[in-house]
Amino acid sequence: MDADVVVIGAGIVGVSVAVHLAQRGRKVILVDKRAPGEETSFGNAGLIERASVVPYGFPRDLATLVRYAGNRQTALRYDARALPSFLPWLARYWHQSAPKRLARASHDMVPLIAHSVSEHDKLIALAGVQPLVRSGGWIEAFRTPEAFARRRAVCEPLALRYRLDMKLLDKAALEQTEPGLAPGFIGAIHWVDPKCVTDPGELTKGYASLLQSMGGTIVRAAVSQLAQSGSAWRVHTDSGEMAASEVVIAQGPWSTQLIAPLGYRIPLVGKRGYHMHYRSEAGTAQRFPIADCEVGYVIAPMERGLRLTTGVELSSDSCPPTPVQLERAERKAKGIFRLGERLDAQPWMGRRPCTPDMRPVIGAAGRHKGLWFAFGHNHHGLTLGPVTGRLLAEMMTDGKPFTDPAPYSPGRFA
Secondary structure, three states: OOEEEEEEOOOHHHHHHHHHHHHOOOOEEEEEOOOOOOOHHHOOOOEEOOOOOOOOOOOOOHHHHHHHHOOOOOOEEEOOOOHHHHHHHHHHHHHHOOHHHHHHHHHHHHHHHHOHHHHHHHHHHHHOOHHHEEOOOEEEEEOOHHHHHHHHHHHHHHHHHHOOOEEEEEHHHHHHHOOOOOOOOOEEEEEOOOEEEOOHHHHHHHHHHHHHHOOOEEEEOOEEEEEEEOOEEEEEEOOEEEEEEEEEEOOHHHHHHHHHHHOOOOOOEEEEEEEEEEEEOOOOOOOOOEEEOOOOEEEEEOOOOEEEEOOEEEOOOOOOOOOHHHHHHHHHHHHHHOEEEEOOOOOEEEEEEEOOOOOOEEEEOOOOOOEEEEEOOOOOHHHHHHHHHHHHHHHHOOOOOOOOOHHHOHHHHO
């Protein structure tokens, strides 16, 4: 055997799984066609989202659905040509977003969310990447009193129930907290418990370096096929073959391509998202990531500059990137955030791997011994990477899982 475990996928989830397995004495090979942290883990808003105890559900109110159907919103855009291929998945997503089902999804996600910051903190300390991480949380900002009031009515009970540190900011308090903002927001909600990362790709690379320091191996290669041979798994790549007793699939939105030939049909959709960096023209540096909630984008202070991350785009993999959402968000954000020149030659595009029931897929594949899944973390891959690594490693090494893994079982899609 070349290793005890081959982990396929070097994003934040795969790297975290590999680190936790190495900590438990397993010989690990981490393989990906790209270097660690250079796909979806590279381009997010950098939030370790301790406060997101309720998943992003499908809108249920008619007014929002009508707005989205017009396809002119910044928060959501769809390619009409590709929409028919998404309809079965969207129907399941809508079904799972009914109030009682969404509440159940929230209940199931709380154990992972509750440990998200603490599990990151452990790896941050071991990897020595503290300069990349800031405490203090993030801000939801609002343009109208009506939207602010509606969101406040939802968030205040959540904060009490889950003991989250939430501060209400009126216009004056927001200006004091973020004095570099131009007028435009009338109030905000400041979630204090989360942490923010100023370079998510570098954080992932830091965890990958930690893996190497623990004896793990990183291989740059594209995996083309998996085959079980007796008690071994053969992992075929474009640079050769490797064998291990166990394999973990952690390829984010590309995971289903590898497991489909083995008979697994997991309903996974890659929601597109874009980002662009800007030079700040504000006299005072922005302190926290800020979501413009009524428009649908986030501005986060990063090492490279102010990063604008867009909402969701539904489009097929064969369709080229489109600048529509980014341009819409840029027009809305430019004045308030004092955005200067663009710093990237082209917008970055990534794919968020999403399941219709808003839970990740973590656990044993089911029909093949030694095959494990860790993907489908929806909008919270960065948040849930280390806690997923811990949970799966405990399951794989006969440790007692810190929480019941049943809600995340691949078997729920059998």
